[in-house]
Amino acid sequence: MSTRATPRAPRLDVDRLLADRHTDIVVCCGSGGVGKTTTAAALGLRAAEQGRKVVVLTIDPARRLAQSMGLTELDNTPRPVHDIDTTAGGSLDAMMLDMKRTFDEVVVAHSTPEKAEQILANPFYQAVSSSFAGTQEYMAMEKLGQLHQEVRANGDEGAPRWDLIVVDTPPSRSALDFLDAPKRLGSFLDGRFIRLMTAPAKAGGRAGLRVFNVGIGLVTSTLSRVLGGEMLRDVQTFIGALDTMFGGFRQRADETYALLAQHSTAFLVVAAPERDALREASYFIARLETERMPITGLVLNRVQQVQAPGLSAARARAAAEDRADEGDHLTAALLALHADVAGAADRQRKLARRFSVGHPGTPVAEVPALAEDVHDVEGLRRVGEALAAG
Incomplete structure (x- = not known):
């Protein structure tokens, strides 16, 4: 009785992906501790040294990206990475999302100077912009949209500043929460509390205001006791400025979401050849398929190599x-x-084969386990070479 061999997963051609000028966004997602940040940095470096103008955006608050690229720090401003080979005409910048600063930029860009100053000084806004649930995902969509506008726009010399964005998402399943940003933002802005708090501005005239006051009097008195009168006024001022502050943010978030679904975007799922990491990778792929996002392949990091394969x-x-x-x-x-x-x-081989059986059409690139951690540009270059060898 013959047995059917397990089909081998198709190989992910990393160099072909990076060389494709139609691809202008690569999103690396995966659980924590699988080398996702290193993978994103290595892809950015390899693309830059092959002639692409690359910016790497990390949403992960860890600072490993800065260290591996020889930068003392990363912030909301793209910083050039030095010590790379620019003979092919490429360049490499790196940045880390600062959600508070990005939120402030939205306020300034879509308000009058007077209104922006009022909003930025509002204590409730200061708390919301730093810790409001979902702020990181909202601002990730906003920053990605801003960067992509610069990809499409011409610079001072008639060429775009970048032609490829590599996104390093946060660890764990929250890495894909930014896909929900437009939906969550819409639910927030259309929620009952927001409608009540903005009703005076929309009621029109004294009669409308009287109707509103009768309906919300009990609510505001209760909130005053819970929050305090001053805090309630801060909340009302903040919410009253929502239309100005967001200035079409929901529309831009929807546009960025649509951008991620285009063929010009490539999602790479990063995993280690371990049971839990591959289970998370399966979740990511299933979620991306549900969202109809373009899944390009799996990067399997830290694969153990055997020097004498004939000796079991x-x-x-x-x-x-x-x-x-x-x-x-x-x-x-x-x-x-x-x-x-x-x-x-x-x-590891058995786990990888089991994953490929469950996802037979997902191309895979394997990166061998390295003897030491990657902490500089040369280390990233070696990882890029391994990715290309696949």
Whole structure:
């Protein structure tokens, strides 16, 4: 009776992806601790050294991206990365999302100077812009839209500043929460509390205001007792300025969401060859498929390599015991180490095959486990080479 071999996953051609000038956004998503930030930085560096003008945007608050690119810090302003090969005409900038500063930029860009000053000084706004649920996702969509406008616009010399954006999303499942930003923003702006608080401005005339006051008198008195009168006034001032403050933000978020669904965007799911990480990768792929987002492939990081593939873990372990019995402890230790590595590699291969069975059309690029952490541009270059070798 014959057995059918498990089909091998198609190979992800990273260089072809980066060279495709129709691709102008690459989104790296995945759970924490799988090398997602390093992958995003390595892709950006490789694309830049092949002639693309790249900006890497990290939404992850960790600062590993700055360290690996030789930068002392990252903030909301793109900073050039030096020590890269620019002979092909490319460039590389990097930045980290500052949601408070991005929120402030939205206020300034879509308000009069007087109104912007009033909003920025509002205590309730200051709290909301730093900690309001979903602010990071809203501002991620806003910043991505801003960057993409510069991709499409011409610079001072008649060419766009960038032609490729690489996005490094936060770890865990919240990495895809920014896909919900337009929907959540709409629910917030259309919610009952917001409608009540903005009713005076929309009622029109004293009669409308009297009707409103009768209906909300109990609510505001209760809120005054809970929040305090001054805090309530701050909230009302803040909400009264929503239309001006957001200035079409919901529309821009919808436009950015639509942009992510286009063929010019590539989503790469990053995972380690471990059970939990691949389970998370399956979740990401299922979510992206539900949202009809363009899934380009899986990057499988830290894949264990075996230097002597012909020597199985079982044979190496048996040989190690024989050498130990004969007093050759050094050889025994080396064989035992090989047995551990070969066993880990075998487990990883089985998990990877199981993933490919569940997602047979998802191309995969494997990156071997490195002997040391990546902490500089040269290390990122090696990771990029491994990604391309796949």
